Amino acid sequence: MSHPPSPFDRRRAAWLLLVAVLAGGSGCVPAGGDEGTGAETEGAARAAVQESAAARPQPGADGGILRTVEVKVGGVPITVEIADTPALRERGLMYRDSLPLNHGMLFVYPDEEVRSFWMRNTRIPLDIAFVDRNGTIVNVERMEARTDDNTLSAAPVMYALEMQAGWFAENEVGAGDRMEF
Secondary structure (H helix, E strand, O other): OOOOOOHHHHHHHHHHHHHHHHOOOOOOOOOOOOOOOHHHHHHHHHHHHHHHHOOOOOEOOOOOEOOEEEEEEOOEEEEEEEEOOHHHHHHOOOOOOOOOOOEEEEEEEEEEEOOEEOOOOOOOOEEEEEEOOOOEEEEEEEEOOOOOOOEEOOOOEEEEEEEEOOHHHHOOOOOOOEEEO
16 A cells, blocks of 8 residues: 655655756656755755756747757757747847857748848847748848847848857858758
């Protein structure tokens, strides 16, 4: 005969599940995850939640969580958050304090046209690659934080990819390179 879980066991299980979800896991506890008890486990869980919060997709403008996918840009694998609705494109990367390494946001539009971006309420400097419907980068531009200056694509594009400032130069990715979905 089994006993019902204690309130401590339920809290601990909830913390571990929250940590797994926020860390992008599938709900499985990492190896060694059932070691430690009490305040030690709870403190580690809180630290993991705080540490991973900056790396997780933020709530979208419509209250939902942005979807992420893996793509390659100039042969370099990256993770991108998809902004494919007007509300998600409008919010973009506003109010973020950082981006994880090799993470960015891909703005997806239903058609090709010359696109314009600005950085109002965006706290971190970014680079933006404007990409045509075939996945070819048309141009890459630097965008400074917290400015209303417009940054334009050099030709009609269907996609725009924002990455941490300097990412494209550091990875030797530029106009003419391809984005592979």
